[in-house]
Amino acid sequence: MNQKPFIALDFPTWEQTKKFLEPFNEPINIKVGMELYLQNGPKILEQLIEKDYRIFLDLKLHDIPNTVYGAMKGLAQFDIELINVHAAGGKEMMEKALEGLSAGTPSSRNRPKLIGVTQLTSTSEEQMQSEQLIERSLNESVIHYAKLTKEAGLDGVVCSPLEAEAIREVCGDEFLKVTPGIRLAENQLQDQKRIATPAKAREIGSTHIVVGRSITKAENPVKAYQTVLNEWEGLK
Numbered sequence: 548m549n550q551k552p553f554i555a556l557d558f559p560t561w562e563q564t565k566k567f568l569e570p571f572n573e574p575i576n577i578k579v580g581m582e583l584y585l586q587n588g589p590k591i592l593e594q595l596i597e598k599d600y601r602i603f604l605d606l607k608l609h610d611i612p613n614t615v616y617g618a619m620k621g622l623a624q625f626d627i628e629l630i631n632v633h634a635a636g637g638k639e640m641m642e643k644a645l646e647g648l649s650a651g652t653p654s655s656r657n658r659p660k661l662i663g664v665t666q667l668t669s670t671s672e673e674q675m676q677s678e679q680l681i682e683r684s685l686n687e688s689v690i691h692y693a694k695l696t697k698e699a700g701l702d703g704v705v706c707s708p709l710e711a712e713a714i715r716e717v718c719g720d721e722f723l724k725v726t727p728g729i730r731l732a733e734n735q736l737q738d739q740k741r742i743a744t745p746a747k748a749r750e751i752g753s754t755h756i757v758v759g760r761s762i763t764k765a766e767n768p769v770k771a772y773q774t775v776l777n778e779w780e781g782l783k
């Protein structure tokens with residue numbers, strides 16, 4: 548899997564998505580999340596796959612093991628790189644997700660990588676403790692979910708760049724640390740709580756970054772992408 552940033556295509560329609568993607572002349576990695584997928588269905592994946600994008604399908608499945616098994620088995624028909632579940636769904640659910648994904652992947656292709664969401668990057672420690680009634684630190688909760696994800700056999704986690712190094716120490720170099728919560732120095736936090744710049748994310752152990760509004764809402768998205776890429780690749 549290449550390590551270029553995934554651009555989060557949080558748009559409601561194919562027309563807006565297509566218009567956004569048109570000015571990019573180089574191959575890019577993209578992330579399809581709930582907004583785009585749920586309003587356009589699997590067709591949106593077919594349209595993007597046809598254009599050779601490398602896709603992270605970010606649907607964050609979280610349901611009983613049997614349901615997640617079936618959903619993953621179905622989604623495995625699409626030629627995507629990366630897909631995820633919520634680690635909070637539990638070890639058995641994650642194991643069934645992996646089983647479904649393996650069962651549904653055509654023999655001509657590699658199984659997409661499967662990763663578990665630890666704590667959303669929009670969650671603060673205070674919110675986690677008061678709303679999820681977790682009496683530990685946010686870091687402990689993230690590390691706990693990372694270990695559980697690894698025990699279930701998954702390929703990595705979604706976390707904040709701020710936790711990537713600690714996860715590397717317990718789960719190893721090969722375990723993916725895919726990190727949203729990326730902001731350029733001049734950007735607003737918006738709803739994100741645990742953030743870092745692309746340069747900092749690389750320095751502190753993210754294996755992949757996910758960037759949405761810093762690029763999609765920029766005046767010149769191609770230029771913003773180039774800035775993110777240069778920082779991430781240490782070229783700034």
Ligand SMILES: O=c1ccn([C@@H]2O[C@H](COP(=O)(O)O)[C@@H](O)[C@H]2O)c(=O)[nH]1
Binds near residue numbers: 555557580706728759
């Ligand atoms: O913990 C998580 C998991 C997923 N996301 C997704 O990443 C992008 C981030 O968008 P920005 O505009 O760069 O904030 C978005 O699609 C989220 O659904 C996340 O932010 N945090």
